[in-house]
Amino acid sequence: MGEFIIKMPDVGEGVAEAELVEWHVKPGDPVREDMVLAAVMTDKATVEIPSPVTGTVLWLGAEIGDTVAVKAPLLRIQVAGEGGEVTAAPMPETVIIEPKEEQSPVARVESLPSVEVKTPVQSAPVARAVVQSPADKPLASPAVRLRAQESGIDLRQVPGTGPVGRITHDDLDQFLARGAQPSVTPAGLAMKTTVEEIKVTGLRRRISEKMVLATSRIPHITYVEEIDVTDLEDLRTTMNASRKPDQTKLTILPFLMRALVKTVAEQPGVNATFDDDAGIITRHGAVHIGVATQTPAGLTVPVVRHAEARNIWNCATELVRLAEAARSGSALREELSGSTITITSLGAMGGIATTPIINHPEVAIVGVNKIMTRPMWDGSQFIPRKMMNLSSSFDHRVVDGWDAAAFVQRLKVLLETPALIFIES
Template identity: 75%
Template structure:
């Protein structure tokens, strides 16, 4: 018998390390050539590692969530014959493109067996009588157990003062003297004491790193403004009623996207990214709008490119296509990066106010809150109007409070008078 040592492959694009996000095998498993053994994640894609040989897994060199350096040993396989010392390059297949994130800086991992999430039992308190859970077997001598049985006492209800939590004759006597009776605890109301440690890996880890980076490096200012969307909602309903079969249903987002395009033409300083290491702000004439999208794998930000060149219907169609692609994992790598400003919306769950975190290295994000029908005084009477808050955050190093307010007020004016959205020039 021989041995193959498979090393972390070089996935290209200058990547020096990757995160192990999935094992498909364990020690002792038989494998065949081209069988997928593991999956690793870079800051741009998930890559599957296939087996180049038939054999049996002997050893795994990392835990899920570990950062593994290129060419570090990943696993060993027993093979027929003399085998090879190592396989340094296994042709990987990139799958499940991900939103671009800052790389995680860490040291190469040491080889070790795979560990699974563990359930930890909390320690019992000391220095006072031990009270057991209903399912816990009490500690007592045979004589104490016999006395309890004859008295009809459930020892699980008796507090223990003896060594190591043992019930003594005195404990039983005091229990009986108090006239205490066993208390029936419904199974559904039993105390639960276990905890579970869950390692943050894969896309969730990338999201955490991105949020940490944005929160730590960007001084946020959040500006909230009420917007009357009654007229916009009427227009949207009319346009949806008359849409063609090949046209998507309009939500409020395509209108907001068009309002953003017009506003950013007047305030280009908000349509920008900031390289704080180099101290350079890059302003863009193109408007590439990121749409924060919740997917089964976590938060992704597909990008509607060149929103300045898209109509309402085209914006809606591209928004639908990209959101679906992000949710089912078919979005291309370039469709998940390169935004110049981001919109985030929780739809009907949008709350009244949010404090969105900027999608680093952008300098602004616009948050959409839920629409509520509220009474509004028109000067003579209260009338029902549809009101929605915009919660927008800005990088206060680049965008002053005054400019942020002007920006939001301009969007408000366009949305409250939606005909202005369609007027060119």
């Protein structure tokens, strides 16, 4: 019979000691080769200590919570042997595979413990790669098995370079580096490795540049308010039902455009542009309303010019014409520039609230969110009402929070009492 003294391994990184955090065995327990005996923790990782031999635990050299110095005796294992020989050849004193920063909290450390043998032994064999046969259970630590399982790797296909063909984390790294694909893939799922590079050019590049300019130079303040558009929707339905053949079907946007015309007449500071290089704010008498429009090429902003001089039907007709021109790519340059205030709407996908980005050099943008029927309390009962949020952003260098709120609240009054939109001042 022989006896192995297993010492605290040197886990590298200049660590001189480690805390014992877990025992998996106790005196008298049988152990087999590759079985995890204990776990120790350094300030960087938790390391599992496997058994290099098969035998019986005789003695434990520390208790959980103890700090054990590197190469201090940790436990003794009695092994069978004949003529002073052990059944398993001793391992090199310490073999370390350095842990990688990106690996899991359980360190990728294959530490073969320091071994003292009290009986004569044969010299250790030279380590060589061993590929497990399909019938064999691969030799690997629990940490290696977990990593292989997470990566979908069949350990029987991985050559092991550790003692007796034991598979290490380094073996897994080399297996993957050779381009081997995981052999275990969930049914119906497959890894995709294609990469597509798209050069940002043309309209997409201009959109990108303008968004960067707007967000980097304009301190945005966004104000969200809910609007009861039940009466407005009723009016819109009635007007569409009685429209003439040459009149364009009304959406909510022409009503909002006319409400904007009335509101900016009372608050001209919102219908403005700001030249921040020259430090000049320009307030515009004309109301040129940009309407953000999605096209196959990307986002464009056609401009309904002089909305203050158009009635609601004319606003609707011009809006449709410009949107079609933008989508077909036939819009003229002057039809895509010169706006003084912008409306943005995602229609039915408008969400509950948005944070619109101002169309530089303007100072305000009004975002339309989707209409939803919600129960609203009228003082005595809940009744169904059609509700819509307006999400509006303002250049806080030019528009104070109070003025922004007053602007939105005036829009709220006009949209909730749509008859006011048609009353001339």
